Amino acid sequence: MSAYDDNDRGALDRLEDLLDAYADARLMPRGPVLSRIRANVLAQAALASAAAIRRPVLAEPPPPSRWAVSSPFHRRALAFGFAAMLTIGTSAAVFAAPPGSLFYNARVYIETLALPAQVDARLAGHEQLLTERIAEAEAAAGRGDAPGLAAALAAYQAEVDAATADVGNDVARLAHLEEMLAKHTAVLTTLATELPEQSSIEHAIDTSSKAIANLQAKGSRAHPTHVTGGQGQDQGHGPQH
Amino acid sequence: MDDETLDRLVAEAQRGNTAAFGRIFDEFAVPIHRFIASRVNRPSDAEDLTQLVFVKALEALPRYEARGIPFGGWLFRLARNAIIDQSRTRRDHLSLVTAVTRATEEAGPEAMATLRDDLDRVARALADLTDDQREVIELRFFAGLSVYEVAAAMGRQEGTVRGLQFRAIAALRRSLGIESVGSMPASAQPATVEVRA
Numbered sequence: 050m051s052a053y054d055d056n057d058r059g060a061l062d063r064l065e066d067l068l069d070a071y072a073d074a075r076l077m078p079r080g081p082v083l084s085r086i087r088a089n090v091l092a093q094a095a096l097a098s099a100a101a102i103r104r105p106v107l108a109e110p111p112p113p114s115r116w117a118v119s120s121p122f123h124r125r126a127l128a129f130g131f132a133a134m135l136t137i138g139t140s141a142a143v144f145a146a147p148p149g150s151l152f153y154n155a156r157v158y159i160e161t162l163a164l165p166a167q168v169d170a171r172l173a174g175h176e177q178l179l180t181e182r183i184a185e186a187e188a189a190a191g192r193g194d195a196p197g198l199a200a201a202l203a204a205y206q207a208e209v210d211a212a213t214a215d216v217g218n219d220v221a222r223l224a225h226l227e228e229m230l231a232k233h234t235a236v237l238t239t240l241a242t243e244l245p246e247q248s249s250i251e252h253a254i255d256t257s258s259k260a261i262a263n264l265q266a267k268g269s270r271a272h273p274t275h276v277t278g279g280q281g282q283d284q285g286h287g288p289q290h
Numbered sequence: 291m292d293d294e295t296l297d298r299l300v301a302e303a304q305r306g307n308t309a310a311f312g313r314i315f316d317e318f319a320v321p322i323h324r325f326i327a328s329r330v331n332r333p334s335d336a337e338d339l340t341q342l343v344f345v346k347a348l349e350a351l352p353r354y355e356a357r358g359i360p361f362g363g364w365l366f367r368l369a370r371n372a373i374i375d376q377s378r379t380r381r382d383h384l385s386l387v388t389a390v391t392r393a394t395e396e397a398g399p400e401a402m403a404t405l406r407d408d409l410d411r412v413a414r415a416l417a418d419l420t421d422d423q424r425e426v427i428e429l430r431f432f433a434g435l436s437v438y439e440v441a442a443a444m445g446r447q448e449g450t451v452r453g454l455q456f457r458a459i460a461a462l463r464r465s466l467g468i469e470s471v472g473s474m475p476a477s478a479q480p481a482t483v484e485v486r487a
Contacts, residue, residue, distance in 0.1 A: 060468045064459065067466065068431040071412040074405065076327040076432060082337050083319050090344040091312050097348060098306035137349055 088177070093144050095163050097137065148185045148204070149197035157204045161211060168215070172222060175212035176229060182208055183233050186253075190240055199249040205233075206256040213260045218271035227264040230257050291317050293360075300361055304351050311351075315344055318362070321433040322369050328416075328428045329373050339376060343369045362435055363442025370425075370443055415465035423458035426451055 146152035164174040182205035189197030209230065216226050234257045241250045291299075296317070302310035322343055327336040346368050354364055416424055422444075429440040437455070441448045463469075 060463060061459070063468050064462055064466065065431065067408065067412050067468075068427070068462075070405070071409050071416075072324050072328075072432045074409055075413070076324040078320070078323045078327075078337070078340075079333065082333075083323070086319065086337060086341045086344070087312070087315055089341055090315060090348065091308055093345055094303075094308045094311045094348050098308055133349075 088181075089144060092160060092163065096144070096159060099163075100133075147197060148189055148201035149194060149199070153200055153204070157207070161208070168217065168222075171215055172212065172226070175208060175215060176226075178208050179205065179212060179229065179233065183236055187236070187240065190244055190247075195247065198244075198247060202237075202249045202253040205253055209256050209260045213263055216264070216267075218267060220268055220271055223264045223268040223271070227261050227268070230261050230264070233257055234261070296361055300351070300354065304354070311348065314347075314361075318365055319344070321435070322365065325366065325369055325428050325433040326373060328432055330376065335376070339369070339372050343372050346372065359442045360436075360439050363439040366429060366433060366435060366439065366443035367445070411466060415462050418465055419458050419461055423454050423461065426454040427458050427462070430455060 144156060146156045160178055164171050164178075182201055185201040186198055186205060189195075189201055212226060216222050234254055237250055237254045237257065241247070241254060244250060296314075299310045299313050303314060319340065323336060323340045326339045326343070327333065330336050330339060343365070347365055350368065354361070416427065419427065425444060426440060429435045429443055430437070435443065437448050437451050440446075441451045444451065446454075
């Protein structure tokens with residue numbers, strides 16, 4: 050904006066302030082929009098990356114035909130492009146799959162498969178997936194989609210089992226997961242009161258409650274003074290260890 | 291983020307590094323969303339299109355070459371094309387008039403009313419610009435692109451972009467009644483905009 054002299058600087062600043070205020074108030078993403086987009090985009094990126102590693106297997110040369118390209122480089126590029134299109138097209142369908150749809154189970158499977166190996170990162174991933182599954186269940190319940198609700202809750206239960214298996218014996222991690230599952234159980238209980246005829250909710254509550262009990266038992270074994278969820282208040286008196 | 295870091299992240303993302311692509315997303319997500327939100331009617335459309343732009347970027351990234359076109363300009367060109375594609379199918383793009391009615395919930399009742407009034411005037415002033423002028427303002431001020439990047443995104447010469455920006459700013463100042471105030475700092479200006487009769 051060097052075309053303006055100093056006399057206009059104040060007016061330009063004022064205009065910039067107004068445009069900034071307008072953009073902040075009217076154009077900024079609200080709530081968890083960006084994190085939602087980020088999760089979807091990065092999941093797709095991870096899938097594309099994994100597909101790229103497997104691509105040599107997929108990229109077999111096509112049978113010769115009158116359309117065949119003579120250069121080996123072009124043939125490889127065409128095969129690569131086709132495989133990439135196939136992969137991206139399929140992955141787009143998979144990652145857009147809502148609960149109850151054809152590709153939903155595939156999506157859940159891939160999301161679980163893509164969890165990192167490092168324990169804390171893996172647990173954080175489980176945490177995110179559990180939260181997503183609950184949000185999907187709530188959304189399905191909100192639109193009266195019983196198959197969607199059942200699919201989301203089945204995926205939730207599988208995720209609870211996976212998270213419980215991965216959590217190990219660290220007391221802090223056990224307590225954290227237990228706390229999260231308790232919150233989810235509360236959400237599910239609310240759903241159950243709104244949709245009493247949905248047995249899938251009862252099963253999910255049951256799974257979640259059993260997992261909490263397992264975590265508490267693990268915590269007690271790992272650390273006898275582990276106090277959880279209002280239980281064991283009488284434990285831990287006297288000298289420790 | 292400096293150009294060197296961005297170039298490195300782009301190169302890593304091209305080799306399939308998801309974390310690098312994540313950092314690129316973090317850098318550009320808000321500006322892309324602001325640009326798209328300024329041009330579509332519904333917040334849900336802005337969300338969908340923002341996601342679409344990054345998915346398209348992911349697909350097209352292997353073909354991106356840093357020579358000749360800055361990454362920001364390239365990414366916003368994808369955003370621009372996505373908006374155009376959507377407007378062809380939906381025929382409801384360009385929401386500045388609709389944006390006038392969007393709520394601004396964070397402030398108290400009185401401050402909110404004043405703020406909403408100011409912002410409505412800005413929305414109307416933007417709606418009065420030509421399409422090209424408005425796009426330059428959106429890319430320069432809402433998305434924070436340089437003139438070079440705006441030129442790349444719009445497929446125009448830098449001089450053309452500067453001219454469009456100059457005329458757009460003059461038109462906005464006229465519409466909003468913002469006169470030259472010498473070297474008076476912006477902080478000393480009245481809180482609200484007086485619209486000229």
